[in-house]
Amino acid sequence: MEGNSGGGGSGGTSGGTDRGGERGGNDVELVCKTLQVEHKLFYFDLKENPRGRYLKISEKTSATRSTIIVPSSGISWFLDLFNYYVNSDDHDLFSKELQLDTKVFYFDIGENRRGRFLKVSEASVSRNRSTIIVPAGSTRDEGWAAFRNILAEINEASRLFILPNQQSSEPSEHLVGLSDDVGAGFISGHSQPASTSELNVDRSVELPAQDEIGNMGVSKVIRADQKRFFFDLGSNNRGHFLRISEVAGSDRSSIILPLSGLKQFHEIVGHFVEITKDRIEGMTGANVRTVDPPQR
DNA sequence: GCGGCGT
Numbered sequence: 001m002e003g004n005s006g007g008g009g010s011g012g013t014s015g016g017t018d019r020g021g022e023r024g025g026n027d028v029e030l031v032c033k034t035l036q037v038e039h040k041l042f043y044f045d046l047k048e049n050p051r052g053r054y055l056k057i058s059e060k061t062s063a064t065r066s067t068i069i070v071p072s073s074g075i076s077w078f079l080d081l082f083n084y085y086v087n088s089d090d091h092d093l094f095s096k097e098l099q100l101d102t103k104v105f106y107f108d109i110g111e112n113r114r115g116r117f118l119k120v121s122e123a124s125v126s127r128n129r130s131t132i133i134v135p136a137g138s139t140r141d142e143g144w145a146a147f148r149n150i151l152a153e154i155n156e157a158s159r160l161f162i163l164p165n166q167q168s169s170e171p172s173e174h175l176v177g178l179s180d181d182v183g184a185g186f187i188s189g190h191s192q193p194a195s196t197s198e199l200n201v202d203r204s205v206e207l208p209a210q211d212e213i214g215n216m217g218v219s220k221v222i223r224a225d226q227k228r229f230f231f232d233l234g235s236n237n238r239g240h241f242l243r244i245s246e247v248a249g250s251d252r253s254s255i256i257l258p259l260s261g262l263k264q265f266h267e268i269v270g271h272f273v274e275i276t277k278d279r280i281e282g283m284t285g286a287n288v289r290t291v292d293p294p295q296r
Numbered sequence: 297g298c299g300g301c302g303t
Contacts, residue, residue: 115299131301
């Protein structure tokens with residue numbers, strides 16, 4: 001039906017002994033999966049080394065092999081993007097860009113007589129762009145859906161692997177550079193209706209544990225001129241964040257700030273407060289009040 | 297039994 005997935009074992013499914021100076025030869029394989037879509041074979045290898053964790057996705061055809069490397073912080077973004085392409089109506093699909101660390105991943109839809117496909121290419125400085133192409137499949141985008149399912153499994157597994165590593169008897173060579181900076185975001189490739197711009201930061205459907213607003217913390221609201229700004233703490237499967245919503249009339253837009261960025265955000269705001277001091281004196285926070293968080 | 301990408 002929709003492609004086989006297997007090979008979760010430890011036996012070197014994809015080549016096994018990489019002798020020679022292969023990059024990542026010493027990296028630990030945490031998860032290893034394969035997916036067949038039409039006549040292509042995709043390898044998913046979640047690997048870890050002292051610098052952190054990454055997902056290697058290879059596309060193998062009879063004569064071709066190409067690989068992209070996704071930093072671990074990007075796996076859930078990939079999952080979200082594949083959900084987007086699976087769930088959206090056929091011709092509402094936009095190109096997307098995903099910036100992660102120093103890399104940019106481009107997602108583009110294409111179509112030819114073989115059918116529709118999603119081209120995912122990785123661009124990084126001083127390396128050739130590499131691309132994989134995922135067939136949509138004939139019915140219900142089952143190729144993309146199968147790909148999405150693998151990503152979901154790996155995303156889940158990646159989370160579970162953190163604890164086993166730490167309980168292990170090995171004296172922690174663990175996750176030194178694993179900075180799961182959530183500071184990545186989608187950028188619409190093509191222009192998109194402004195009203196749906198919030199879609200870029202919202203997750204797609206059916207991800208687990210969408211406990212949007214925890215009962216953690218207190219919401220606050222600021223009135224400034226005709227606008228109101230809401231500050232809400234929330235969390236999702238990627239961690240905790242501060243949502244700042246601007247409401248003016250019936251328009252609302254939000255930014256989602258991962259808590260990892262909050263301190264710098266605060267410093268920068270403080271900077272601007274400092275340099276505009278003389279202009280905002282006397283406008284103290286008289287109209288700032290605390291409100292209860294939305295109940296759910 | 298595919299074949300897209302890009303130079």
